[in-house]
Amino acid sequence: MVSPKPEAARDGWLAAEALGRIAEQSDRDALRVVTAFLREPVADEPLFARLCSRDGTSVFTDYARDAAAAYGHAGAAEPAYAVLAAIVEGIKIIDDIQDEEPRSIAAGVGVDRALQLAMAALAHGLELAAALPFDAIAAVGRGIRETAIGQDLESTATGDFESFWNVVDHKTPPLVATALELGALAAGATPAQAAALTQLAVPLGRLLQVGDDCHDALGTQASDWRAPHLNLLMLYSLSGPHGRELATLLRAGDDPQILRTAQHWLLRDGALAYAIHAQLSTLESFGQTLEALDLPDPTPFLRSLGEHRTAAEQLLRTSGVQDDLIASL
Amino acid sequence: MAETTKLLSFEEFRAVRDTPLAEAVRQARAFSRNRAAAEQVLRTAEVQSLGWAVWDGVAKA
Numbered sequence: 001m002v003s004p005k006p007e008a009a010r011d012g013w014l015a016a017e018a019l020g021r022i023a024e025q026s027d028r029d030a031l032r033v034v035t036a037f038l039r040e041p042v043a044d045e046p047l048f049a050r051l052c053s054r055d056g057t058s059v060f061t062d063y064a065r066d067a068a069a070a071y072g073h074a075g076a077a078e079p080a081y082a083v084l085a086a087i088v089e090g091i092k093i094i095d096d097i098q099d100e101e102p103r104s105i106a107a108g109v110g111v112d113r114a115l116q117l118a119m120a121a122l123a124h125g126l127e128l129a130a131a132l133p134f135d136a137i138a139a140v141g142r143g144i145r146e147t148a149i150g151q152d153l154e155s156t157a158t159g160d161f162e163s164f165w166n167v168v169d170h171k172t173p174p175l176v177a178t179a180l181e182l183g184a185l186a187a188g189a190t191p192a193q194a195a196a197l198t199q200l201a202v203p204l205g206r207l208l209q210v211g212d213d214c215h216d217a218l219g220t221q222a223s224d225w226r227a228p229h230l231n232l233l234m235l236y237s238l239s240g241p242h243g244r245e246l247a248t249l250l251r252a253g254d255d256p257q258i259l260r261t262a263q264h265w266l267l268r269d270g271a272l273a274y275a276i277h278a279q280l281s282t283l284e285s286f287g288q289t290l291e292a293l294d295l296p297d298p299t300p301f302l303r304s305l306g307e308h309r310t311a312a313e314q315l316l317r318t319s320g321v322q323d324d325l326i327a328s329l
Numbered sequence: 330m331a332e333t334t335k336l337l338s339f340e341e342f343r344a345v346r347d348t349p350l351a352e353a354v355r356q357a358r359a360f361s362r363n364r365a366a367a368e369q370v371l372r373t374a375e376v377q378s379l380g381w382a383v384w385d386g387v388a389k390a
Binding site: 161165211212214215218219220235236239240263264267268269270272273274277278281282284311314315316318319320321322325326328329 | 334335336337338339342343349350352353354356357358359360361362364366367369370371373374375377378
């Protein structure tokens with residue numbers, strides 16, 4: 001096993017940004033040459049074949065499906081699922097290197113090989129996009145480029161409120177936007193309609209990121225404690241009146257008992273309450289944006305909004321907040 | 330709903346007083362002082378957030 005080196009992620013994001021830009025700006029013949037070049041070093045590897053065969057659903061395919069359903073044909077998005085799966089695989093490989101994730105492809109095959117696999121997966125996604133029956137390459141290229149730029153912003157995060165949301169708003173929404181755009185285009189929306197739908201990407205990206213941060217701060221497999229300034233709940237507590245106490249505790253090591261105590265302190269400080277506030281605030285913004293879009297059928301997004309709201313209310317209820325109070329929030 | 334319209338900064342959130350949001354935060358923080366109750370909250374938050382996770386829960390399997 002080889003430890004991923006976070007500085008190598010920078011090379012990955014720069015390469016991904018360049019690939020996205022090429023996809024957005026070049027003709028199909030030029031793009032074909034570039035993607036074949038990127039696939040070549042790993043083309044015969046079983047691991048690459050496995051990466052390319054993962055066409056399962058994810059939150060991103062859900063958004064493509066919902067976007068297609070909003071334009072009357074949920075099933076139309078299905079051919080785009082494999083595109084999204086390949087792009088997500090490529091980005092996740094680089095993200096895991098950045099996060100020094102011990103259970104990752106880079107940990108298994110080394111950083112250099114992992115970066116080759118990541119670029120090959122992104123190239124594969126673009127090749128699949130080129131084969132779709134609608135023009136998807138620009139949307140996919142933009143998603144890759146903007147995600148790479150946003151992910152790289154993490155390295156410059158300054159550990160304050162503004163910096164945190166700046167990173168979030170640049171890191172996750174681009175790929176959400178790509179998923180929404182592909183789904184809408186697949187269902188026959190005009191390019192302008194598909195582009196308008198991407199206004200939902202920022203609130204949806206924020207909802208995903210807050211959920212991710214709850215998971216990474218409070219779960220038994222919590223991993224974000226290595227970079228607490230990038231996690232909403234940890235940043236909230238560390239910047240609060242007990243921040244120094246928490247920082248001292250975390251320096252004592254990553255023993256499971258210490259981590260559990262730190263998790264209890266997050267609850268004590270109100271960090272989870274803040275995360276739920278962020279969810280509720282974002283849901284409201286999401287609802288307002290959705291209403292302004294005046295979609296042919298907003299039902300799929302309204303359902304998602306309702307599910308998030310119900311989950312937030314359930315968490316408040318579990319947290320001991322009275323029902324009448326929850327209704328007023 | 331008006332109270333949740335704006336995303337409050339950390340400082341603004343800590344400073345809220347005499348509103349439903351402030352009372353909800355007070356109740357949640359008081360509840361979590363009981364260790365068993367806090368454990369239940371942590372388990373619920375983890376299970377729920379699995380459905381929202383982006384990268385760590387990318388594939389729904």
